[in-house]
Amino acid sequence: MKRKLSIITSLLLSSSVVFAGGFQVNMQGVRQVAMGGSSTALAYDIASIFYNPGALAKTAKGTQVYLSANGIFAKTTFVSTPTAGYTSQTDNPMSTPFNLYLSHKLNDKIALGFGVYTPFGSTVNWGNTNANSLRYLIEKIELRNINFQPTISYQVNDKVSIGAGLVYATGSVVLEKGIPLFDPNGKEGVGRLEGKANSIGFNMGVHAQLNDRLTLGVSYRSQVRFDITSGDATFTVPSSLAANFPTTTFSASLPMPQVASLGLGYKVNNKLTLQGEMNFVGWESYKSLDFTYAKTTTTLMNSTSARNWENVFIFRLGAHYQYNDRLELMAGIARDPSPVKDGYFSPETPDANRFLTTAGLVYKVSDKINLMASYYYTQTDQREVYNNADAVKGKIQTAAVAGGIGVSYKF
Amino acid sequence: MKHIYLLGASLLVLASCKPNLEPTKPTSGDANFTSYVAIGNSLTAGYADGTLYRSGQINSYPNMLAEMFAFAGGGDFKQPLLPGDAGWPSLKYVLGVSSTGSLGPTTYSGTMDTAGSGTNVYAAGPYNNVGIPGIRCIDYIMPGYATANPYAARLVNSPMQTALAMATSKPATFYTVWLGANDVLGYATGGGVGTVNTGVTYPTATNNISSTTLFGFCYDSVVNNLARTGAKGALINIPDVTSIPYFTTVPYNPLNAADPNFGPQIATLNAQFAQLNQVFTALGKPERKIIFNTTGLSPLLIKDKNLTDLSAQMTTVLTAAGLPAAQATLYGQLYGQCRQATAADLMVLPSSSVIAKPNATAIAAGVPQQLAINGVTYPLEDRFVLTGDFKDGTSNVSGEIALAKTATAAFNAIIAAKAQAKGWALVDMNKFFASLQAGMKFNGVTFGVSFVSGGLFSLDGVHGTQRGYAVVANEIIRAINLHYGSTIPVVDVNKYPGIKFP
Numbered sequence: 001m002k003r004k005l006s007i008i009t010s011l012l013l014s015s016s017v018v019f020a021g022g023f024q025v026n027m028q029g030v031r032q033v034a035m036g037g038s039s040t041a042l043a044y045d046i047a048s049i050f051y052n053p054g055a056l057a058k059t060a061k062g063t064q065v066y067l068s069a070n071g072i073f074a075k076t077t078f079v080s081t082p083t084a085g086y087t088s089q090t091d092n093p094m095s096t097p098f099n100l101y102l103s104h105k106l107n108d109k110i111a112l113g114f115g116v117y118t119p120f121g122s123t124v125n126w127g128n129t130n131a132n133s134l135r136y137l138i139e140k141i142e143l144r145n146i147n148f149q150p151t152i153s154y155q156v157n158d159k160v161s162i163g164a165g166l167v168y169a170t171g172s173v174v175l176e177k178g179i180p181l182f183d184p185n186g187k188e189g190v191g192r193l194e195g196k197a198n199s200i201g202f203n204m205g206v207h208a209q210l211n212d213r214l215t216l217g218v219s220y221r222s223q224v225r226f227d228i229t230s231g232d233a234t235f236t237v238p239s240s241l242a243a244n245f246p247t248t249t250f251s252a253s254l255p256m257p258q259v260a261s262l263g264l265g266y267k268v269n270n271k272l273t274l275q276g277e278m279n280f281v282g283w284e285s286y287k288s289l290d291f292t293y294a295k296t297t298t299t300l301m302n303s304t305s306a307r308n309w310e311n312v313f314i315f316r317l318g319a320h321y322q323y324n325d326r327l328e329l330m331a332g333i334a335r336d337p338s339p340v341k342d343g344y345f346s347p348e349t350p351d352a353n354r355f356l357t358t359a360g361l362v363y364k365v366s367d368k369i370n371l372m373a374s375y376y377y378t379q380t381d382q383r384e385v386y387n388n389a390d391a392v393k394g395k396i397q398t399a400a401v402a403g404g405i406g407v408s409y410k411f
Numbered sequence: 412m413k414h415i416y417l418l419g420a421s422l423l424v425l426a427s428c429k430p431n432l433e434p435t436k437p438t439s440g441d442a443n444f445t446s447y448v449a450i451g452n453s454l455t456a457g458y459a460d461g462t463l464y465r466s467g468q469i470n471s472y473p474n475m476l477a478e479m480f481a482f483a484g485g486g487d488f489k490q491p492l493l494p495g496d497a498g499w500p501s502l503k504y505v506l507g508v509s510s511t512g513s514l515g516p517t518t519y520s521g522t523m524d525t526a527g528s529g530t531n532v533y534a535a536g537p538y539n540n541v542g543i544p545g546i547r548c549i550d551y552i553m554p555g556y557a558t559a560n561p562y563a564a565r566l567v568n569s570p571m572q573t574a575l576a577m578a579t580s581k582p583a584t585f586y587t588v589w590l591g592a593n594d595v596l597g598y599a600t601g602g603g604v605g606t607v608n609t610g611v612t613y614p615t616a617t618n619n620i621s622s623t624t625l626f627g628f629c630y631d632s633v634v635n636n637l638a639r640t641g642a643k644g645a646l647i648n649i650p651d652v653t654s655i656p657y658f659t660t661v662p663y664n665p666l667n668a669a670d671p672n673f674g675p676q677i678a679t680l681n682a683q684f685a686q687l688n689q690v691f692t693a694l695g696k697p698e699r700k701i702i703f704n705t706t707g708l709s710p711l712l713i714k715d716k717n718l719t720d721l722s723a724q725m726t727t728v729l730t731a732a733g734l735p736a737a738q739a740t741l742y743g744q745l746y747g748q749c750r751q752a753t754a755a756d757l758m759v760l761p762s763s764s765v766i767a768k769p770n771a772t773a774i775a776a777g778v779p780q781q782l783a784i785n786g787v788t789y790p791l792e793d794r795f796v797l798t799g800d801f802k803d804g805t806s807n808v809s810g811e812i813a814l815a816k817t818a819t820a821a822f823n824a825i826i827a828a829k830a831q832a833k834g835w836a837l838v839d840m841n842k843f844f845a846s847l848q849a850g851m852k853f854n855g856v857t858f859g860v861s862f863v864s865g866g867l868f869s870l871d872g873v874h875g876t877q878r879g880y881a882v883v884a885n886e887i888i889r890a891i892n893l894h895y896g897s898t899i900p901v902v903d904v905n906k907y908p909g910i911k912f913p
Binding site: 392 | 437910
């Protein structure tokens with residue numbers, strides 16, 4: 001055979017990256033998680049640096065520090081259809097979103113705050129063995145996003161406060177996918193993309209005490225777009241094909257969407273407060289995922305994969321019960337629809353509409369210290385998914401639980 | 412601090428949560444998969460890379476089907492496995508790197524699995540996969556066939572037992588039958604050297620096209636026999652053999668003017684052939700002129716036995732033109748029945764190892780070296796080309812491809828009629844293979860029919876890779892589900908191994 005075999009064009013890295021669970025992580029405070037993820041209208045603590053900077057002037061007292069973390073356990077099952085010949089299951093490590101807030105009340109009117117939090121992120125690991133039929137689409141993805149947000153909040157009058165923060169966002173992504181080329185030992189090829197990016201955005205809000213019973217919150221967090229300009233692309237393939245898959249750099253761009261929230265709190269009596277909230281999440285900006293390589297070959301080509309996600313409205317309902325001077329109890333529910341349209345399934349974001357239930361408690365140890373805990377549970381709908389571009393078809397479902405703990409300290 | 416432990420314990424509880432999505436249970440519809448037997452040839456046996464070896468058998472398409480049938484009442488599936496993985500009775504091909512750095516099939520460097528491979532394994536049967544590499548439909552009811560085929564010899568209880576008797580020694584409830592490819596494939600892979608049989612001729616030579624009459628008779632006997640116990644099944648038809656990489660990999664025009672070994676010779680070659688070309692024109696066959704392009708690609712020079720042999724006339728004309736008698740005679744012999752290839756011709760895979768190389772046999776017979784370059788000055792022999800149709804002067808010459816296609820269509824008509832008559836499923840593999848020409852995808856992997864890179868065909872260019880066989884299994888399942896109303900699941904193509912690269 002004196003011919004050069006032009007091996008495997010276009011079948012590789014034709015689609016790709018990103019996150020999971022709609023990849024928003026709505027866990028920026030323990031009380032808030034426990035109340036179905038709602039907190040735009042109710043100003044309990046300085047987690048409002050994230051949820052509604054406009055409420056910080058009301059929640060900040062003296063100098064405070066607030067620390068919380070969650071452990072999320074999520075599993076997704078994929079079952080092939082029409083009938084099940086094979087299944088795949090994620091084996092995700094526990095992911096641990098965390099939050100750190102600092103605040104200082106400068107005077108009666110002005111509060112300063114600083115937040116470090118993880119608004120987006122995801123780890124999905126489908127596995128790299130041949131038990132996972134989806135591995136050429138994705139084996140593993142880790143998306144991390146940490147935001148740093150200096151914030152200022154101003155009490156306009158007795159009722160209304162406003163606030164805004166500058167967001168400095170850092171992001172990183174690692175993704176691995178199988179390449180259907182086998183070495184003499186039968187070991188399969190793998191491609192690994194790793195990239196980092198920074199970006200800026202803002203977060204602002206208004207909080208208003210409408211009357212003795214009603215509070216109103218409005219907040220807006222801008223989109224943050226991560227432009228990876230020089231990520232590392234490395235490929236492990238049989239040595240005779242190494243020239244087809246050069247080590248190179250890549251560029252890609254991922255949007256962390258804008259979120260607008262409107263919340264209403266209602267004080268039923270001295271013990272019970274209810275809150276309703278609606279979030280608009282601008283996923284529409286996630287139109288496609290494109291990879292551009294510095295070096296391309298006939299087998300390693302730039303790729304573009306349609307995502308065409310859609311904007312979603314999330315509805316949340318939370319209840320807060322002041323059991324006694326020391327103990328607060330919370331519970332909540334939320335309907336969190338998937339931004340992934342039918343026909344755009346990608347195992348990197350195995351998303352389906354979810355209904356979540358939450359609960360939690362806060363224990364006041366002393367005037368200075370609060371201990372907090374929360375519980376989160378969701379089981380998504382069983383969703384028929386397909387993607388004709390990749391010829392993948394099946395049914396998916398995700399279950400996730402999370403336990404959160406936190407502590408706040410008042411100096 | 413005991414609350415911390417409580418928290419730890421509750422985290423463990425959290426970690427055990429998982430989705431309650433469960434696979435739906437497949438159903439068998441009107442079919443009964445309790446006992447499944449696969450009838451066929453090398454494709455059914457799991458043959459790949461030019462031979463039969465154990466892991467290929469383990470991942471044969473019938474075994475894949477049986478694994479899926481098992482979800483809907485299917486029983487055990489026993490295969491007559493060979494002991495080793497190197498290939499028997501010849502070594503398998505593996506991909507190697509040549510001295511020039513290009514990738515291509517080479518013979519596996521390990522030791523052949525001779526020990527125990529030829530042992531008759533009838534006693535350990537009956538087997539569910541009774542695929543016999545090389546067997547034609549017309550061989551299936553022939554007593555004594557096993558004496559000519561070592562694969563059949565392993566499986567029969569005596570040399571005189573027919574393949575059909577062996578296959579039905581334990582009646583099954585469901586059969587797949589993929590017979591008939593070798594009734595035309597041998598002719599095609601042999602470059603059309605054989606002939607087309609008719610009537611009740613039973614040729615022992617395997618490079619002929621089987622008689623349609625005999626094919627029909629044998630096919631009828633086989634299926635009637637299988638169905639006599641009330642079994643059901645699926646009949647799989649014959650893919651157009653000319654669509655496989657064995658025929659589509661070597662182009663008809665591989666001679667490149669940019670090649671330093673060829674380009675500088677073009678002017679000389681064209682000057683030499685100019686006189687011959689005048690003769691072709693004079694004899695009314697201008698289409699046979701031999702011209703090499705000074706830029707780009709040029710077609711190969713091939714022998715086409717269906718052309719009128721002009722040797723004598725050419726010698727006469729050349730002699731009259733003043734050429735020495737010996738030279739005129741040689742030219743007549745060499746070029747009296749040749750032409751340059753066209754896009755309608757198919758070069759067989761083994762031609763790649765002889766093209767543009769000196770033909771030692773011709774040289775030994777006295778042909779000067781410069782006139783003995785295969786495909787350039789020496790017409791590529793019949794066995795290396797499956798010829799297409801050709802307009803030769805005033806006559807339209809029908810080629811070997813047409814014969815293969817005609818036979819395939821005739822055999823497929825017999826298969827379709829039989830499926831209809833018995834009420835069995837028909838798997839139109841011919842149509843499916845045609846659709847594969849455009850490529851297909853499975854969970855993000857693109858498959859195609861190109862040699863090696865396409866991923867469907869193994870290194871012999873005819874048989875499947877294990878992933879290729881999985882794709883075939885899924886098409887059979889699709890047809891079975893459609894016909895019997897069953898819901899047999901598809902095979903995970905990505906589970907199986909592909910070609911290994913050095």
